[in-house]
Amino acid sequence: MNDALNYVNTEGLKFFGKVNASISHELKNILAIISETAGFLNDLTELAKQGKELKLSLLENCSTSIVEEIQRGFTTIKQMNRFSHSVDVPVTDIDLVETLDLMAGLSGFLSSAANVSIENKCTESKTIRTCPFLLQNFIYQILCFVYESTGPTGEIRIHLLEEKEKGVLLTLFSSAQMSVEKFPDEKMKKTAGILGIEFKTNHSFYEINLLIPYAVETITQLDPNG
Amino acid sequence: MDKNEKIHLLMVDDEVKFLHTITERLKLKFFEITSATNGEEAIAAAKKGQFDVAVIDLQMPGIDGVQVLEILKKNHKYLEVLILSGHATIETAVTCTKLGAFKVLEKPCDFDKLVEAIKEAYETRLKKKFQHDEDRMKKIQSLVLGQSPLGILKELAKMDEAEK
Numbered sequence: 386m387n388d389a390l391n392y393v394n395t396e397g398l399k400f401f402g403k404v405n406a407s408i409s410h411e412l413k414n415i416l417a418i419i420s421e422t423a424g425f426l427n428d429l430t431e432l433a434k435q436g437k438e439l440k441l442s443l444l445e446n447c448s449t450s451i452v453e454e455i456q457r458g459f460t461t462i463k464q465m466n467r468f469s470h471s472v473d474v475p476v477t478d479i480d481l482v483e484t485l486d487l488m489a490g491l492s493g494f495l496s497s498a499a500n501v502s503i504e505n506k507c508t509e510s511k512t513i514r515t516c517p518f519l520l521q522n523f524i525y526q527i528l529c530f531v532y533e534s535t536g537p538t539g540e541i542r543i544h545l546l547e548e549k550e551k552g553v554l555l556t557l558f559s560s561a562q563m564s565v566e567k568f569p570d571e572k573m574k575k576t577a578g579i580l581g582i583e584f585k586t587n588h589s590f591y592e593i594n595l596l597i598p599y600a601v602e603t604i605t606q607l608d609p610n611g
Numbered sequence: 612m613d614k615n616e617k618i619h620l621l622m623v624d625d626e627v628k629f630l631h632t633i634t635e636r637l638k639l640k641f642f643e644i645t646s647a648t649n650g651e652e653a654i655a656a657a658k659k660g661q662f663d664v665a666v667i668d669l670q671m672p673g674i675d676g677v678q679v680l681e682i683l684k685k686n687h688k689y690l691e692v693l694i695l696s697g698h699a700t701i702e703t704a705v706t707c708t709k710l711g712a713f714k715v716l717e718k719p720c721d722f723d724k725l726v727e728a729i730k731e732a733y734e735t736r737l738k739k740k741f742q743h744d745e746d747r748m749k750k751i752q753s754l755v756l757g758q759s760p761l762g763i764l765k766e767l768a769k770m771d772e773a774e775k
Contacts (some may be wrong), residue, residue, distance in 0.1 A: 413697040417719035421632040424722050496672040537672040
């Protein structure tokens with residue numbers, strides 16, 4: 386087992402656990418809302434039985450809330466399923482926008498998460514040959530780093546632009562000043578190194594620039610079928 | 612029921628829909644409720660209002676439930692605090708209990724159990740408060756014996772200062 390593979394396994398397991406914990410927390414919140422709303426409907430029914438006036442608008446609000454929470458649950462389970470399947474193959478072609486969207490969604494369950502929007506300026510959908518699970522881990526780390534500064538009320542804009550034949554230039558704009566002296570940390574550097582991701586030096590208090598290559602030789606180390 | 616006869620509750624949760632629904636349900640059980648969607652709001656509300664019991668969600672952005680518990684217990688001597696947690700671990704329960712939480716309940720929590728816990732917390736608050744008032748009365752009575760009027764006033768001022 387080579388170093389990179391060892392790193393993916395140990396760090397990956399931690400990442401997998403963290404994401405799963407946040408998903409289960411989200412699902413519990415959804416169930417708590419559904420459970421309380423159903424309970425409230427029971428309370429209203431009991432009051433109606435006692436001859437109290439039953440407001441139809443309350444019933445309507447309850448049913449709307451239940452439908453919305455079920456939809457939220459479906460979206461969460463869909464994201465969980467996509468995330469779980471990211472370990473199916475060690476190296477494959479992925480759509481970068483889809484991966485960013487998934488990580489924005491999954492990291493959004495964290496209480497510190499800011500609002501993330503993705504702006505794709507690439508002329509066509511660009512596929513990246515990479516280790517999908519490790520790339521997800523990397524994006525999640527970066528988003529968590531930015532959340533530390535923005536907090537839940539902040540905004541992050543992710544901007545994608547083609548950079549000739551090299552890859553996709555990813556820029557994260559933060560609404561709050563980041564502590565760039567802590568960026569990138571050792572873990573980010575190591576993950577980026579395996580994925581061939583380059584940290585552009587022009588990052589600032591409000592902006593992080595990363596070059597994600599279309600493909601990288603070293604990634605084959607992670608694929609036993611190479 | 613008169614507003615003053617109700618148990619005054621402070622409900623704190625960042626999950627707005629949950630907060631809204633549980634607040635509506637508790638109102639039907641004749642509680643007087645103020646809700647807050649984050650720790651800062653909760654601390655500010657506690658400063659303004661006289662609450663009997665606070666129900667606080669553990670995981671919140673900004674000041675989390677543990678920090679809110681610590682601040683509320685420090686500033687409001689007789690306020691009892693119930694903690695609601697999506698994933699209550701033994702460590703969390705121990706930390707919260709050490710900080711003075713009355714109970715840690717897992718979320719989603721059975722509504723009747725929550726109501727029961729709030730009532731128990733309220734009873735505990737009353738017992739502590741009555742005990743304190745009784746002790747204070749005994750102290751005042753003992754002062755009256757064998758003290759000059761000025762001495763009594765000085766002692767009362769000291770007691771009052773300690774209460775602040």
